[in-house]
Amino acid sequence: MTTINFMNSLATANLTNEATDRYQMVMQNVQKIGNKYFATIFADMLVFDMSYQRNDMIRASKIKALAENWEDALCDPIKVSPHPETNNFAVYDGGHRYIVQTNMGRRLIVCEIAMELENMNPEDRRREEAKRFAKQSDNVDRLSAVQKHDANVIIGNPANLLLEALANKYGVTIKKKNVPGRTKQSNTITGFGTALEIASKKENYLEEAFKVICNSGWNKGSDGFSAAVFSSLENIYVNHSDLTEIITKELIKWFRKVEPEYIASLGNTEYPMRKAKAVRMTLVIEDHLHKTIGCPYTYTKKQGIGVAKI
Secondary structure (H helix, E strand, O other): OOHHHHHHHHHHHHHHHHHHHHHHHHHHOOEEEOOEEEEEEEHHHEEOOOOOOOHHHOOHHHHHHHHHOOOHHHOOOEEEEEEOOOOEEEEEEOHHHHHHHHHOOOOEEEEEEOHHHOOOOHHHHHHHHHHHHHHOOOOOOOOOHHHHHHHHHHHOOHHHHHHHHHHHHHOOEOOOOOOOOOOOOOOEOOOHHHHHHHHOOOOOOHHHHHHHHHHOOHHHOOOOOOHHHHHHHHHHHHHOHHHHHHHHHHHHHHHOOOOHHHHHHHHHHHOOOOOOHHHHHHHHHHHHHHHHHOOOOOOOOOOOOOOOOO
């Protein structure tokens, strides 16, 4: 063996010994809590098997949002599988959390270790990791926006506080009562997500929407607080912010004579090529306001293709 080859072999051996020592140090400090195992692991010892995890699963938008709102108490430990033959740990749940923490400069990351996988045959272990990766969300109860509402009111989220205040002011129910399936209910905010999105904007017209819906009697039906109604009203007010008061009066007068389904059906007839229901309803409402109060076509032009401001 040449001197150069000997030195390279020695360097490799030293690196291998160091990696082994670090791996053993982690495993010696594993703590068992209940039937689970936890340890702090060096960030550079965490690896990903890209044969079943793809780069397109990592979303920049999710990483940005997670980083901006990071709280250790709200994030579960990263789940890993020990690989004694390579002296590292394979991440099968927590890729986004790993990236955010390494971007934060953390060299040590708290992980939950699947100790039962350590002594498995590498191929069998890999299959088990892939299985856990694929099924990691199967038994997780994802809360909807409306299910989180009460908690967000207690926390003091401005959008939820506004929605709660308007619901109380107009006597509107936010959550559906316990009914089977997708049964609709009157005087209930079925388009909660859309209403909350509108409420989250600095300049919003959510109260004008409530005023129109409740004073026209649309709240008595099951579609008065739908996402399409909220969106179409928001589109109108945003594009005609200088006519808010007169628009509200005219819409209350008109809506008392018709149902939301009527506006939707006119949209289907007049604008069949427009895909979104809320867009079709917006165009119909603007047509009416143009004829009755001279409201200009700022949302889109009646003739030609036009560009919708949404």
